[in-house]
Amino acid sequence: MNNYFSIQDIDALPIWVEEAIAIKKNPLSHKTLGKDKTIGLLFFNPSLRTRLSTQKAALNLGMNVMVMNFTGEGWSLEYEDGTIMDQGNSEHVxxxxxxxxxxxxVLAIRAFAKLEDRDDDYSEKVLHGFINHASIPVINMESATRHPLQALTDAITISEYKKTDKPKVVLSWAPHPKALPQAVANSFVEMMQRMDADFVITHPVGFELASQITKQVPIDYNQENALKDADFVYVKNWSSYQDYGKVIDNDPFWKITSEKMKLTNDAKFMHCLPVRRNVVVDDAVLDSKNSIVIEQANNRTYAAQLVLKKILEKS
Amino acid sequence: MNNYFSIQDIDALPIWVEEAIAIKKNPLSHKTLGKDKTIGLLFFNPSLRTRLSTQKAALNLGMNVMVMNFTGEGWSLEYEDGTIMDQGNSEHVxxxxxxxxxxxxVLAIRAFAKLEDRDDDYSEKVLHGFINHASIPVINMESATRHPLQALTDAITISEYKKTDKPKVVLSWAPHPKALPQAVANSFVEMMQRMDADFVITHPVGFELASQITKQVPIDYNQENALKDADFVYVKNWSSYQDYGKVIDNDPFWKITSEKMKLTNDAKFMHCLPVRRNVVVDDAVLDSKNSIVIEQANNRTYAAQLVLKKILEKS
Amino acid sequence: MNNYFSIQDIDALPIWVEEAIAIKKNPLSHKTLGKDKTIGLLFFNPSLRTRLSTQKAALNLGMNVMVMNFTGEGWSLEYEDGTIMDQGNSEHVxxxxxxxxxxxxVLAIRAFAKLEDRDDDYSEKVLHGFINHASIPVINMESATRHPLQALTDAITISEYKKTDKPKVVLSWAPHPKALPQAVANSFVEMMQRMDADFVITHPVGFELASQITKQVPIDYNQENALKDADFVYVKNWSSYQDYGKVIDNDPFWKITSEKMKLTNDAKFMHCLPVRRNVVVDDAVLDSKNSIVIEQANNRTYAAQLVLKKILEKS
Structure with a gap:
């Protein structure tokens, strides 16, 4: 594997999931694979889980880690070709x-959507800029439109907790006071299309994700209907794709409550975190036994470790 | 030991001090104890000594270190239960x-007092929030009201330099242009009550520390009187506890000078640093042979290393 | 070697260059030299190359690395003797x-010129402050007036690429929208006076560097004339030394273009980076085969590793 930009870079999902679960059982099994190898983690945005779990994954493989907050510690970057760089940016990608x-x-990069210009965000200029010009493998630690380490984590977690071969999985939009990127939702939708799952998306009208991503996935504008008999409820806010980056609706009705969870088949509750309690989901759900958000966060380490292992094995 | 929140977590002070001094003589004696173990250092505030000495202590034990400046690198945290998180905070503790x-x-956390609301600071919501919800040991790297790594350092330093079994130790308030927390003073006062010392606190009227901390410790409002025959002069500014967080007096008379040091029994001068020269203490004192502030800072490593060693041995 | 403040700390340049090239061929040849040794990297300014290459060099030698952004993570420092520290600075150097x-x-420090007061910058109070008071070797990662790791890198790079014993090397000033320090230019000029090179500086009138640095080096105010038959074109902007810190002229004529490179003897193009494309130099030059800026950046690791190796071998 050269890069891990999106889940399209996963060649055989079931084998990857199996291998990640094996790594989880014995995280130090490849402690010498990364000996004298160095990963650089470049952050253009805040990060807790990604920052620490990716470091931990690298340490488990015996790698050296160099962390850099590009904004503030480095130079402001230019991404366009041919620019006369006489403005704010000091260095070209x-x-x-x-x-x-x-x-x-190995390089790993986090660069969120700015939510100002859809074409700009969906061009993925930061990640593609680095991928195009780097001579080493690049890992996406959440780009403008994708979060494939999270999606791989989610696949691992669902595989661990599922009770049937083809569980019903619901991705539900939820309210949030701020405009958020679509990256987590996009990668999760892409992942569910590759898993053996009965998958449905539910959100208010106007929050349709990009059709090139959702493809044939059914969308149900009735959340309660969508939640019926769900085995997994994956909750996430995102801002509008059509009216790009806008919070066109913030109806508190969409919050996940214990009552709504009763509509499900004793579903597990998932969220990528951070989560705003009692806005996105009630305390009662998040603190219930059905919430697997902490174990989900734990799996971030093994998803990152698997990706790193595959890169190191190939290089 | 589960957590190191305050010096109450020290079970047998003389043995700890002895063990820390042994570690200092041979810092790499337990180089494999921390193998494949990772400490996360979370900073909500600036730090020089604590940041570097705690890292160094972990490295001496062979641990991996992940440092994170929570403010800026992570998400703004909510600490209250039941909050509807629709305001500035993105993640709950x-x-x-x-x-x-x-x-x-292992987790180590620095979170200073805000000095706005006494009950809020003394509730120690950040440290207690992490301790209550973490499943791993938590070390206090200076919280709103305590700095137990500094106090352990001070106990080690006094033990190294004392010439009598029961030295006279004076904690003197000193002027400072900014309002500072009471954490260092609180933990030092708690520590001196556990050491075999003739201990007295001196400060202007109105700067009394919390009585639940000072208990029966004598307070002398006459600095020169307090300094008489002192073996150790420990200097520190703090803001008012009664008129909480206020600088109710900043009388330059309280600065430590060579003349005042002459009142002592050739006392050693101590300060946790950073120190404002010629405001808190004169150059002549800080640059004299009696100043042991640098060796005191050096002992920060061994205090942290002892605490980490005890945690690792128990886990 | 005690400190690496300027290239005056290089005792035998040809041997150093030879040794650096040997390290480059086998970067892990001294992997145990730095075992249980720790380098502290203190940054007062942004850094990409220096930050990562110096870390990498230390890792190649088996050292532990502690990185600290002094501004923000630490305390604001005072450098003057005898100050009554009742203003903004919390700690004395x-x-x-x-x-x-x-x-x-080992300590390594980056502290740029402020470009407000020439005497202040040229007094090198930050680096000299640390060197004077530290009890361990100090490495200059770009100070107010010198960048000796860059200059050593440049010597290595020129040695690798030169086709004649005494190549013609041209240092050309170039336009830039912001006022920049003279450190890179100063150290490069000092280095070229120690190498076997036909060296000339070209810049607009008024951009003369300090005469105590340039000494007898010829200055040609005609860039095109200077470039004739050059084997290496080293480009860098700096602000005025006479009218200190000012951009007294920003004539776009001075930009390096393909046409100008044709005047040279098929010269290699060098720049310390970051570089503003199409302001300092045209895309066509930077993207040409004659540009060796990436390999130059690569050599930063081996320059730093050589300096560290010499320090470790002596300690």
Whole structure:
């Protein structure tokens, strides 16, 4: 594997999930694989789970880790070709990516959507800029439109907890005071299309995700109907794709409550975190035994470790 | 030992001090104890000594270290139960603490007093929030009201330098242009009550520390009188506890000078640093042979290393 | 070697260059030299190459690394002797340097020129403050007036690429929208005076570097003339030394173009990076085969590793 930009870079999902679960049972089983190898983690945005779990994964493989908050610690980057760089940006991604490739064996990058210009975000200029110019493998730690480490984590978690071969999985939009990117939802939708699942998305009218991502996935605008008999309820807010980056509706009705969870087949509750309690989901659900958000966060380490292991094995 | 929140978590002070001094003589004696163990250092505030000495202590034990400046690098945290999180905070400490516990074996946290609301600071919501929800041991790297790594350091330093079994130790308030927390003073006062010392506190009227901490410790409002025959002069500014967080007096008379040091029994000068020269203490004192502030800072490593060693040995 | 403040700390340049090239061929050849040794990297300014390459160099030698952004993560420092510290600065460099010396075996510091007061910048108060008070070796990661790791890198790079014993090297000023320090140019000029090179500086009138640095080096105010038959074109902007810190001229004519490169002897193009494309130099030059800026950045690791190796071998 060269890069891990989206879940399209997973060649055989069931084998990957199986391998991740094996890593989880014995996290230090490949402690020498990363010996004298260095990963650079470049953050353009805040991060708790991704920051720590990716470091931990690298340490479990015996790698060296260099963490850099690009904004503030480094130079403001330019991504466009041919620009006369007489404005705010001091360095072009062409140099930054090539230079960092000299010091690291693997690169991992977080660069959120700005939610100002849809074409700009969906062009993935930061991740593609680094991928195009780096000479080492690049891992996506959440880009403008994708969060494939989270989606791999979710596949692992669902595989661990599912009681039937083809569980019913519901992705439900939920209210949130701020406009959030679509990356987590996009990658989860892509992942569910590759898993053996009865998958449905539910959200208010106007929050349709990009059709090139949702494809044939059924959308139910009636949340209660969608939740019926669900085995997994995956909750996430995102801002509008059509009216790009806008919070066109914030109806508190969409919050996940214990009452709604009763409509399900004793479903597990999932969320990528951070989660705003009593806005996105009630305390009673998050603190219930059916909530698996902490174990889900735990699996972030093993998803990252699997991806790193595959990269190291190939290089 | 589960957590190191305050010096109450020290079960046998003389043995701890002896053990810390042994570690200092041979810092790499337990280089494999922390093998494949990871400490997460979470900072909500600036730090020089604590940041570097705690890292160094972990490295001496062979641990992996992950450092995170929570403010800026992570998400703003909510600490209250039951809040509808539709305001500035993105994540609840319930999730943050549980999640970080998945990636680390030990957690260390720095979260200063805000000095706005006494009950809020003395409730220690940040440290207690993490301790209550983490599933791994938590170390206090200076909380709103306590700095137990500093106090352990001070006990080690006084033990090294004392010439009599029961030295006279004076904690003197000193002027400072900014309002500072009471954490260092509180933990030092608690520590001196556990050591064999003739201990007295001196400060202007109105700067009394919390009585539940000072208990029966004598307070002398006459600094020069208090300093007489002192073997150790420990200097620190703090803001008012009664008129909470206020600088109710900043009389430059309270600065420590060479003349005042002459009142002592050739006392050693101590300060936790950083120190404002010629405001808190004169250059002449800080640069004299009696100043042991640098060796005191050096002992921060061995205090942290002892605490970590005890945690690792128990886990 | 005690400190690496400027290239005056290089005792035998040709041997150093040879040794650096040997390290480059086998970067892990001294993997145990730094065992249980710790380097502290203190940054007062942004950094990409220096931050990562110096870490990488230390890792290649088996050292532990502690990185600290002093501004923000630590305390604001005072450098003047005898100050009554009742203003913004919380800690004196006297304490900071001595304290950090307790936790590290080697210190590396980046502290740019402020470009407000020439005497202040050229007094090098930050680096000299740390060097004077530290008890461990200090490495300059770009100070107010010098960048000796870059200059050593440049010597290595020129040695690798030169086709004649005494190549013609041109240092050309170039336009830039912001006022930049003279550190890179100063150290490069000092280095070229120690190498066997036909060296000339070209810049607009008024951009003369300090005469105590340029000494007898010829200055040609005609860029095109200077570039004739050059084997290496080293480009860098700096602000005025005379009219200190000012951008007294920003004539776009001085940008390096393909046409200008045709005047040279098929010269290699060098720049320390970051570089503003199409302001300092055209895309066509930077993306040409003659541009060696990426390999130059790569050599930062081996320059730093050589300096660290020499320090570790002596300690």
């Amino acid at each position: 062409k140099e930054a990516a090539q230079v960092v490739s000299q010091y690291c064996d | 319930k999730e943050a603490a549980q999640v970080v516990s998945q990636y680390c074996d | 006297k304490e900071a340097a001595q304290v950090v010396s307790q936790y590290c075996d």
